[in-house]
Amino acid sequence: xPLTQGVNAQRFWSTIERSAEIGQGxxxxxxxxxxxxxxxxxxxxxxxxxRDAGLTVRIDQVGNIFARRAGQDDSLxxxxxxxxxxxxxxxxRFDGIVGVMGALEVLRTLNDLQHVTRRPLEIVNWTNxxxxxxxxxxxxxGCFAGVYDLDWVHNRQADDGAVFGExxxxxxxxxxxxxxxxxxxxxxxxxxxxxxxxxAERVQVGIVTHGYSSHGFLVExxxxxxxxxxxxxxxxxxxxxxxxxxxxxxDDIGWDFAATDxxxxxxxxxxxxxKAGILSDWAQAICDVRHxxxxxxxxxxxxxxxAVGAAAxxxxxxxxxxxxxxxxxxxxxxxxxxxxxxxxxxxxYSHRDLASQAGHDAYFLARVCPTAMIFTPCKDGITHNNAExxxxxxxxxxxxxxxxxxxxxxxx
Amino acid sequence: xPLTQGVNAQRFWSTIERSAEIGQGxxxxxxxxxxxxxxxxxxxxxxxxxRDAGLTVRIDQVGNIFARRAGQDDSLxxxxxxxxxxxxxxxxRFDGIVGVMGALEVLRTLNDLQHVTRRPLEIVNWTNxxxxxxxxxxxxxGCFAGVYDLDWVHNRQADDGAVFGExxxxxxxxxxxxxxxxxxxxxxxxxxxxxxxxxAERVQVGIVTHGYSSHGFLVExxxxxxxxxxxxxxxxxxxxxxxxxxxxxxDDIGWDFAATDxxxxxxxxxxxxxKAGILSDWAQAICDVRHxxxxxxxxxxxxxxxAVGAAAxxxxxxxxxxxxxxxxxxxxxxxxxxxxxxxxxxxxYSHRDLASQAGHDAYFLARVCPTAMIFTPCKDGITHNNAExxxxxxxxxxxxxxxxxxxxxxxx
Numbered sequence: 060x061p062l063t064q065g066v067n068a069q070r071f072w073s074t075i076e077r078s079a080e081i082g083q084g085x086x087x088x089x090x091x092x093x094x095x096x097x098x099x100x101x102x103x104x105x106x107x108x109x110r111d112a113g114l115t116v117r118i119d120q121v122g123n124i125f126a127r128r129a130g131q132d133d134s135l136x137x138x139x140x141x142x143x144x145x146x147x148x149x150x151x152r153f154d155g156i157v158g159v160m161g162a163l164e165v166l167r168t169l170n171d172l173q174h175v176t177r178r179p180l181e182i183v184n185w186t187n188x189x190x191x192x193x194x195x196x197x198x199x200x201g202c203f204a205g206v207y208d209l210d211w212v213h214n215r216q217a218d219d220g221a222v223f224g225e226x227x228x229x230x231x232x233x234x235x236x237x238x239x240x241x242x243x244x245x246x247x248x249x250x251x252x253x254x255x256x257x258x259a260e261r262v263q264v265g266i267v268t269h270g271y272s273s274h275g276f277l278v279e280x281x282x283x284x285x286x287x288x289x290x291x292x293x294x295x296x297x298x299x300x301x302x303x304x305x306x307x308x309x310d311d312i313g314w315d316f317a318a319t320d321x322x323x324x325x326x327x328x329x330x331x332x333x334k335a336g337i338l339s340d341w342a343q344a345i346c347d348v349r350h351x352x353x354x355x356x357x358x359x360x361x362x363x364x365x366a367v368g369a370a371a372x373x374x375x376x377x378x379x380x381x382x383x384x385x386x387x388x389x390x391x392x393x394x395x396x397x398x399x400x401x402x403x404x405x406x407x408y409s410h411r412d413l414a415s416q417a418g419h420d421a422y423f424l425a426r427v428c429p430t431a432m433i434f435t436p437c438k439d440g441i442t443h444n445n446a447e448x449x450x451x452x453x454x455x456x457x458x459x460x461x462x463x464x465x466x467x468x469x470x471x
Numbered sequence: 472x473p474l475t476q477g478v479n480a481q482r483f484w485s486t487i488e489r490s491a492e493i494g495q496g497x498x499x500x501x502x503x504x505x506x507x508x509x510x511x512x513x514x515x516x517x518x519x520x521x522r523d524a525g526l527t528v529r530i531d532q533v534g535n536i537f538a539r540r541a542g543q544d545d546s547l548x549x550x551x552x553x554x555x556x557x558x559x560x561x562x563x564r565f566d567g568i569v570g571v572m573g574a575l576e577v578l579r580t581l582n583d584l585q586h587v588t589r590r591p592l593e594i595v596n597w598t599n600x601x602x603x604x605x606x607x608x609x610x611x612x613g614c615f616a617g618v619y620d621l622d623w624v625h626n627r628q629a630d631d632g633a634v635f636g637e638x639x640x641x642x643x644x645x646x647x648x649x650x651x652x653x654x655x656x657x658x659x660x661x662x663x664x665x666x667x668x669x670x671a672e673r674v675q676v677g678i679v680t681h682g683y684s685s686h687g688f689l690v691e692x693x694x695x696x697x698x699x700x701x702x703x704x705x706x707x708x709x710x711x712x713x714x715x716x717x718x719x720x721x722d723d724i725g726w727d728f729a730a731t732d733x734x735x736x737x738x739x740x741x742x743x744x745x746k747a748g749i750l751s752d753w754a755q756a757i758c759d760v761r762h763x764x765x766x767x768x769x770x771x772x773x774x775x776x777x778a779v780g781a782a783a784x785x786x787x788x789x790x791x792x793x794x795x796x797x798x799x800x801x802x803x804x805x806x807x808x809x810x811x812x813x814x815x816x817x818x819x820y821s822h823r824d825l826a827s828q829a830g831h832d833a834y835f836l837a838r839v840c841p842t843a844m845i846f847t848p849c850k851d852g853i854t855h856n857n858a859e860x861x862x863x864x865x866x867x868x869x870x871x872x873x874x875x876x877x878x879x880x881x882x883x
Contacts, residue, residue, distance in 0.1 A: 289666035304715075306715040
């Protein structure tokens with residue numbers, strides 16, 4: 060049965076505004092780090108909203124929140140839709156939040172329409188998508204998809220010494236549900252584009268065909284402390300310098316591929332003692348490379364690996380790649396992509412295919428069920444910045460495409 | 472009246488061992504950061520030892536400790552001798568400590584000999600020489616010499632947010648004495664060489680003729696946060712990258728001058744948010760350059776200044792040199808240098824002239840009174856490392872030279 064109306068964009072907008080009250084950062088932005096007090100607060104508000112909508116809330120052992128609406132045949136695997144409520148330290152009000160609150164709006168609309176889908180529907184809020192507090196990003200969806208071990212996730216440590224599992228318990232979101240390991244019909248994630256294309260071209264809906272191939276690295280360097288004065292240049296083993304050399308080389312790699320829209324990022328550097336007067340004997344660097352062409356991304360990643368050795372050697376240090384993560388490629392489901400495109404067209408929205416250049420929980424979900432992403436425009440492509448912005452009018456078309464796509468899928 | 476005996480090296484060694492019990496770090500080393508609980512503990516022990524030796528202890532408003540032994544004519548300006556009891560985070564048991572405990576041993580020996588010098592003698596322990604907690608190094612001797620303003624010093628902040636003045640009060644060493652502004656006859660500082668020359672050449676005493684000319688810089692970069700994925704290379708303003716580029720260039724400068732024993736150091740890098748997934752909009756770097764030839768050091772410093780602008784520009788950021796400090800050159804007093812050399816020879820010790828390549832409180836003291844430094848060997852020149860080592864036999868000759876030089880000067 061086709062739907063007779065779309066989402067209530069005003070109601071949706073008010074949930075975005077409610078969320079924007081929690082964990083405020085710089086002007087207009089949010090600083091709502093995973094498992095912080097602010098994260099607890101927004102989770103509490105979100106769970107309350109879900110229960111008000113008649114949904115059954117379950118929390119799993121990594122704090123992912125699932126809010127379920129029964130289907131006509133509740134034994135069938137559910138259609139999952141959602142994103143994340145955590146933000147970067149200088150984050151915006153929309154990144155992730157639009158996908159979770161948008162999923163809630165879809166289910167509220169179905170309540171209004173008294174439309175019970177054949178398959179059950181579940182909203183999800185994934186824990187620690189940003190990786191702004193606990194590394195790596197998409198930690199809990201990775202665990203859900205079986206990529207990360209539960210104990211490993213629980214033991215992840217933040218810069219302030221906080222431990223993931225302890226923080227989860229502290230804020231009351233260490234659930235009892237097993238993580239993953241159950242059948243899902245499909246996963247839909249609505250998200251702001253986090254790039255300039257839709258906004259620049261005034262296109263209302265982005266059909267995400269694939270993700271840029273991305274490789275991230277956590278690299279550790281070991282050297283030796285010594286005095287910055289008398290210690291001869293040729294004896295120095297300055298781990299901070301090794302890490303700095305790697306990050307500069309990574310940036311150079313990015314510029315070498317910039318003409319084909321490749322990117323490389325010097326994201327993080329930590330060192331110890333990291334003080335005037337003494338050489339550091341320990342450093343870590345986080346960097347990543349991304350390219351639309353998987354083979355180009357592989358070349359970039361290989362250059363990073365070589366740069367690790369070269370940077371360490373130049374600084375007299377040893378190096379180890381402690382962690383390497385990769386995502387992207389043509390992982391989304393062709394049938395779901397077509398479904399989303401069809402609904403965008405049927406609803407009369409301007410739309411275009413495009414790639415995601417950011418990491419998303421959807422990348423891990425694509426390993427366990429057919430997955431699709433829908434993009435909405437955001438102003439000038441600005442994100443991970445308090446100036447991030449999308450208007451209600453920017454978001455409504457994507458929301459309606461999500462609504463119709465999910466219902467089609469769940470009713471089939 | 473010439474002295475009839477030298478110092479009690481065993482008694483001196485036991486004070487070094489007592490000090491080594493306080494603020495232990497890695498095996499064999501110390502981690503006794505300025506104004507920490509460990510610094511309070513070693514200060515308390517030191518003050519107690521001074522009082523036991525009949526000295527009058529006074530604390531000034533930046534926590535410098537002065538322990539005075541009256542002279543026959545106590546109205547004359549005192550001869551000052553000392554160094555510092557704070558250490559690096561991975562520091563040794565000797566750097567600085569030898570100069571303070573050595574000064575105490577000199578005064579204890581004069582007590583044994585019942586030798587009252589014509590001029591008064593004062594031991595000094597300078598606060599925060601290392602700069603391992605509060606930047607810059609030699610903070611309190613700089614204030615004593617009128618280089619740093621008292622309020623500015625009190626407001627210096629550590630990485631953990633601690634404020635210098637508050638920490639001084641907390642550990643009970645916010646004294647009432649004015650900082651500096653009084654006449655001193657002279658200043659002597661005994662110190663381990665922190666370089667390999669004396670140890671390699673098996674020379675017992677180093678006569679410090681001058682200091683390497685050194686320039687240190689604290690540089691701040693400002694950029695803009697953005698997503699590490701979609702944000703185009705040409706729009707990026709990554710402050711972390713700007714700082715990394717500066718530090719790499721500084722190291723290259725060091726290598727360009729390495730043939731003439733120049734050194735350059737990438738010492739510290741901090742950034743915010745400094746996380747995977749987001750470009751940092753703020754970074755600070757600390758670096759320094761040193762050369763025996765002042766003109767060469769000036770050229771190196773000028774290259775650093777140019778590198779600041781180039782690194783910022785390459786990374787799309789703005790930069791500002793927040794602080795520039797310099798020291799070294801031919802600042803020590805010719806008469807005192809001759810005096811020290813004469814006593815080393817008279818005592819039958821092997822000795823040689825050499826330059827200091829490290830920063831020392833003596834550099835600031837040289838601005839307010841005739842100053843000399845005496846170096847002792849340390850194993851392999853290792854310092855700012857828990858492996859730093861000097862034996863009792865390594866230290867005794869320097870101690871006796873200090874004793875005789877100070878007495879000559881004070882009795883004249």
